Amino acid sequence: MSTLRGVSTRTLRSNLTTLNSVYSTCSRRLHSKNTVIENDIVLLKNVHNSTCMPILSNGLHPGKKIELFKDSILHDDILGKGIRDLVSSRKRATYRIQAPTLAEYTDLCPRIVTPIYSQDANLIVSLLDLHPIVPDLNHPSRNRLEIFEAGTGHGALTLNLAKAIHGANTAAPEPPVGDASAEMSPDILEAKREAYKEWRANRGAVIHTLDCSGQHSAHAETVVQNFRRGMYYPHIDFHVGSIDDYLSSRLVETGGSPFLDHAILDLPGTKLYLDIAAKSLKSNGTLITFCPSVTQINAGVLYARQERLPLFLEKTVEVGGAVGVGGREWDIRPVKPRALLKALVLDTSRTDDVEAVEGLMERARGDVGSHQAGSSPIKTASGSDDNGWEMVCRPKVGLKISGGGFVGVWRKMA
Numbered sequence: 001m002s003t004l005r006g007v008s009t010r011t012l013r014s015n016l017t018t019l020n021s022v023y024s025t026c027s028r029r030l031h032s033k034n035t036v037i038e039n040d041i042v043l044l045k046n047v048h049n050s051t052c053m054p055i056l057s058n059g060l061h062p063g064k065k066i067e068l069f070k071d072s073i074l075h076d077d078i079l080g081k082g083i084r085d086l087v088s089s090r091k092r093a094t095y096r097i098q099a100p101t102l103a104e105y106t107d108l109c110p111r112i113v114t115p116i117y118s119q120d121a122n123l124i125v126s127l128l129d130l131h132p133i134v135p136d137l138n139h140p141s142r143n144r145l146e147i148f149e150a151g152t153g154h155g156a157l158t159l160n161l162a163k164a165i166h167g168a169n170t171a172a173p174e175p176p177v178g179d180a181s182a183e184m185s186p187d188i189l190e191a192k193r194e195a196y197k198e199w200r201a202n203r204g205a206v207i208h209t210l211d212c213s214g215q216h217s218a219h220a221e222t223v224v225q226n227f228r229r230g231m232y233y234p235h236i237d238f239h240v241g242s243i244d245d246y247l248s249s250r251l252v253e254t255g256g257s258p259f260l261d262h263a264i265l266d267l268p269g270t271k272l273y274l275d276i277a278a279k280s281l282k283s284n285g286t287l288i289t290f291c292p293s294v295t296q297i298n299a300g301v302l303y304a305r306q307e308r309l310p311l312f313l314e315k316t317v318e319v320g321g322a323v324g325v326g327g328r329e330w331d332i333r334p335v336k337p338r339a340l341l342k343a344l345v346l347d348t349s350r351t352d353d354v355e356a357v358e359g360l361m362e363r364a365r366g367d368v369g370s371h372q373a374g375s376s377p378i379k380t381a382s383g384s385d386d387n388g389w390e391m392v393c394r395p396k397v398g399l400k401i402s403g404g405g406f407v408g409v410w411r412k413m414a
């Protein structure tokens with residue numbers, strides 16, 4: 001009998017059937033109707049003034065109200081209504097009730113750390129070019145898609161990543177968390193815990209998100225749980241601690257084999273984690289680094305080169321409000337100035353290394369020598385390739401115009 005991570009197909013099928021009948025699944029709970037019920041979060045748009053900032057409610061509860069400037073809206077006036085219905089405030093301003101989009105939700109919900117804004121999170125996810133495979137219980141043997149993200153922060157990018165892998169997992173049993181679980185008998189709670197644990201162990205895709213701050217991680221977990229009743233929560237494993245400790249311990253478990261399909265670093269000093277990220281990434285895996293300054297991308301490129309890491313910076317994209325959708329692409333690569341290359345040609349031509357001489361002359365004919373993917377490093381007479389490199393660092397000509405942070409897209413080469 002074929003197995004899926006140690007669980008027999010038959011056991012898995014029967015457990016999933018039981019789970020689906022005993023527990024309502026997240027997706028069924030969410031999509032059965034458009035009526036606003038307790039705990040829902042809604043977006044309210046002023047129908048008479050489209051320039052008014054939309055209001056994101058908290059979880060709705062009878063007897064509570066949304067406080068506005070010199071005004072308020074009762075939760076009871078929203079509960080039981082449909083999406084797109086209207087609701088009036090105490091001062092008779094009219095609002096349309098909407099389900100917040102993921103972008104509206106992550107941009108508007110209360111934060112304790114600066115998130116990646118929705119358009120940038122979208123771009124990052126699209127740069128990963130994810131194509132998760134849908135679960136097939138008849139052919140359950142497949143490799144799990146694993147994506148690592150540090151730091152978790154607000155959970156904005158985490159949510160976008162989880163949405164992108166949603167199709168790779170079967171419907172999740174209800175996670176044993178929240179108010180409902182507090183009212184369950186210990187037996188039912190234990191059964192739920194076991195079912196959820198087994199489902200997690202068999203996921204086709206997982207987002208591992210790590211933050212060094214327990215407070216940020218806990219807040220992000222709440223942000224994720226509160227979006228559409230936690231529909232993406234089961235795809236995510238939250239970790240608190242150090243990147244090195246987490247990835248190293250996973251590498252010990254795999255006997256040193258790379259296990260990550262993709263990794264994303266959105267934290268200060270991304271350069272410090274290139275080494276461990278490179279070790280953990282599978283061949284051809286993508287690493288994305290998000291840096292506020294382009295010089296940090298430079299530092300990463302030079303560090304990767306100096307340490308001979310199997311990482312190649314494929315592209316650098318500037319993102320932020322003023323740049324526009326899709327970002328502005330930058331040209332960032334180490335080069336040797338022409339004068340230096342000519343000197344090296346003269347130096348090398350005194351040797352018997354014909355290939356090296358030809359390579360250098362070729363590069364000296366162009367503007368500058370450049371390091372491209374898969375190109376072998378230039379060997380000089382002295383055998384050293386590390387001296388005299390400078391960075392090209394400029395927006396790519398003819399592309400869109402400017403604003404915010406820098407996304408480096410790296411490829412694991414070997």
Ligand SMILES: C[S@@+](CC[C@H](N)C(=O)[O-])C[C@H]1O[C@@H](n2cnc3c(N)ncnc32)[C@H](O)[C@@H]1O
Binds near residue numbers: 114154155157213216
């Ligand atoms: C800008 S926020 C990330 C925002 C997040 N990507 C989002 O979309 O909401 C940076 C996070 O990195 C965390 N952090 C900083 N240094 C870290 C480190 N060395 N290891 C893990 N997390 C770190 C911070 O605690 C903070 O929560």
